[in-house]
Amino acid sequence: MQSENPIIADFVKIANSAAGTLAGMGREARDGARERMKEALGGLDFVSREEFDAVKDMAGLAREKVDVLEARLAALEAKIAGSTSD
Incomplete structure (x- = not known):
């Protein structure tokens, strides 16, 4: 026991x-x-992943457009600078 x-x-x-x-x-x-x-x-x-990805894609496209416009502006400025030096 x-x-x-x-x-x-x-x-x-x-x-x-x-x-x-x-x-x-x-x-x-x-x-x-x-x-x-x-x-x-x-x-x-908070935003959903889909919303985030959509805005990210839009920002990427905007960046590409800015790059194109910057190149065009540089070409125009070079053209103007070349024509004024004549």
């Missing part, structure tokens, strides 16, 4: 209670942090 020491039994009960309390505190802290993050990020406007 196994004899149970009341001091050890009480210690085990206290340890189990402390473990449960710590686990509950951890869950509450995690949930609270998650809620604060949602509130902080709630006011921000």
Whole structure:
């Protein structure tokens, strides 16, 4: 027969209670942090990946057009500079 020491039994009960309390505190802290993050990020406007890619493509096309226009402008300026030096 196994004899149970009341001091050890009480210690085990206290340890189990402390473990449960710590686990509950951890869950509450995690949930609270998650809620604060949602509130902080709630006011921000995020775009979808599709919207981002569309704007990125538009910016790339605009950059290409700017490069073409810069080359045309440089050619015109060179032409004007050449005709005024005659």
